[in-house]
Amino acid sequence: MKLKSPSSSTTIIFIFSISITIHLSSSESLLINSTCKAMAADSPNIKYGFCATSLQAAPASSCASTRGLATIAIRALRYNVTDTRCFIKQLLRRRGWEPYAKQCLGDCFDLYSDAIPTVRQAMKYYNERRFDDANVQLSSVMDAATTCEDGFADGDGVVSPLTKRNADAFQIGAMALSVVGMIRTGSG
Numbered sequence: 300m301k302l303k304s305p306s307s308s309t310t311i312i313f314i315f316s317i318s319i320t321i322h323l324s325s326s327e328s329l330l331i332n333s334t335c336k337a338m339a340a341d342s343p344n345i346k347y348g349f350c351a352t353s354l355q356a357a358p359a360s361s362c363a364s365t366r367g368l369a370t371i372a373i374r375a376l377r378y379n380v381t382d383t384r385c386f387i388k389q390l391l392r393r394r395g396w397e398p399y400a401k402q403c404l405g406d407c408f409d410l411y412s413d414a415i416p417t418v419r420q421a422m423k424y425y426n427e428r429r430f431d432d433a434n435v436q437l438s439s440v441m442d443a444a445t446t447c448e449d450g451f452a453d454g455d456g457v458v459s460p461l462t463k464r465n466a467d468a469f470q471i472g473a474m475a476l477s478v479v480g481m482i483r484t485g486s487g
């Protein structure tokens with residue numbers, strides 16, 4: 300029984316150091332906060348809370364520079380569209396879709412399938428400091444999310460199962476666009 304005490308004190312130290320880490324990472328995100336504030340002021344498509352939450356959630360973001368935050372935003376966009384493509388694939392396997400809804404889902408699947416290599420290309424251009432080319436790619440991913448959602452809206456009484464995901468992809472795309480813009484103009 301005595302043997303247990305070292306391991307439990309190790310556990311306590313471990314938990315203690317985790318809580319210090321959590322505390323530091325939430326207070327050290329001054330750059331995330333100020334960048335998100337600037338982005339929200341710059342673009343009506345970006346909400347401060349969404350921006351701060353999604354950047355803070357990314358690994359190593361609390362120590363990132365503005366250039367790092369651009370990489371993080373583009374990467375977050377890639378994760379988002381990749382996940383949504385997979386989600387649509389699962390939805391398409393279900394039976395009982397109205398033909399119109401099924402057609403919309405199929406269109407969205409194609410749009411999101413194309414969006415994945417487009418985000419990769421955006422990252423490549425960004426790394427090559429070809430900022431205008433990166434922006435064209437990022438805008439086209441935002442357009443894909445809008446086009447997907449609009450398809451459902453055009454159908455009579457068809458409810459989009461992708462509204463939140465499309466809005467998220469659109470907003471992260473806007474964030475990536477905005478932070479790349481800051482770097483391009485040297486204001487970041």
Ligand SMILES: *[C@@H]1O[C@H](CO)[C@@H](O)[C@H](O)[C@H]1NC(C)=O
Nearest residue numbers: 325326327328329332351352
């Ligand atoms: C950044 O904003 C979050 C809320 O979004 C807040 O909890 C945190 O204290 C802020 N950090 C700094 C350094 O201002």
Ligand SMILES: *[C@@H]1O[C@H](CO)[C@@H](O)[C@H](O)[C@H]1NC(C)=O
Nearest residue numbers: 353375378379382383464467
């Ligand atoms: C997309 O990103 C947002 C913001 O980080 C996040 O809240 C949401 O869960 C992500 N969605 C998917 C499907 O990855």
